Amino acid sequence: MTKAVSYGDADVILHLFTERLGAVSAIAHRAKRSDKLAREPLHTLQVTLDEREGRELMTLAESRLATPRLALLSSLDAMELAGGALALVRTIAPPRVVEPELWARVVALLDAPSRVALAELGLRALSIAGFGLELHACVACGAPCPSGKAALVSPERGGVVCRACGGGRLWLSGEARAAIARAGEGACGALDEGHIPRAVEIVSLALAAHGGVVDSRRWATMSSR
Numbered sequence: 001m002t003k004a005v006s007y008g009d010a011d012v013i014l015h016l017f018t019e020r021l022g023a024v025s026a027i028a029h030r031a032k033r034s035d036k037l038a039r040e041p042l043h044t045l046q047v048t049l050d051e052r053e054g055r056e057l058m059t060l061a062e063s064r065l066a067t068p069r070l071a072l073l074s075s076l077d078a079m080e081l082a083g084g085a086l087a088l089v090r091t092i093a094p095p096r097v098v099e100p101e102l103w104a105r106v107v108a109l110l111d112a113p114s115r116v117a118l119a120e121l122g123l124r125a126l127s128i129a130g131f132g133l134e135l136h137a138c139v140a141c142g143a144p145c146p147s148g149k150a151a152l153v154s155p156e157r158g159g160v161v162c163r164a165c166g167g168g169r170l171w172l173s174g175e176a177r178a179a180i181a182r183a184g185e186g187a188c189g190a191l192d193e194g195h196i197p198r199a200v201e202i203v204s205l206a207l208a209a210h211g212g213v214v215d216s217r218r219w220a221t222m223s224s225r
């Protein structure tokens with residue numbers, strides 16, 4: 001689950017990121033008095049959803065805790081990182097599109113939150129969502145950017161923008177550019193601590209450019225603690 005929002009006196013709308021259906025929303029009737037633990041977004045739930053034709057909102061028929069993550073609740077840092085992963089999914093996962101890799105990586109992050117894992121998840125999620133950055137050539141003129149060479153990157157425009165084309169607003173060393181590109185291609189362990197601030201900035205600006213403004217700001221805050 002990525003978010004639970006109260007609806008009326010007794011109902012709750014759940015925003016779920018599911019393994020089998022992708023991102024879905026479901027209404028849980030009379031849920032407020034039921035088990036609060038099962039509505040904590042950090043845990044993995046096993047849910048049964050009812051669907052009515054023509055209605056986007058599904059109905060929660062049944063839910064139980066499949067993987068409780070109580071240890072997360074005792075660490076503010078871990079909760080922020082987990083919250084960052086869930087905010088990212090809410091922003092980026094299109095409704096009803098099954099995303100096995102994103103699912104697996106979000107679960108892995110919730111099981112073992114770290115700043116590196118969240119920054120890598122952010123870069124990979126952009127690629128999965130089709131907003132991946134071109135870091136090997138200028139997005140405007142196509143001029144290749146030789147490996148090892150620093151470059152100017154515009155997350156809003158989707159990657160490297162060479163000086164002749166106006167330049168991007170973020171300066172990336174050749175080494176950081178290669179590491180961030182590898183993370184976007186899905187490599188785990190591509191980033192080290194030193195890459196995190198730039199990676200977070202890139203993801204948050206790219207998210208903002210693609211409409212996830214509120215969550216992108218929140219994401220940057222969560223990821224930079």
Ligand SMILES: [Zn+2]
Nearest residue numbers: 138141162165
């Ligand atoms: Zn160019």
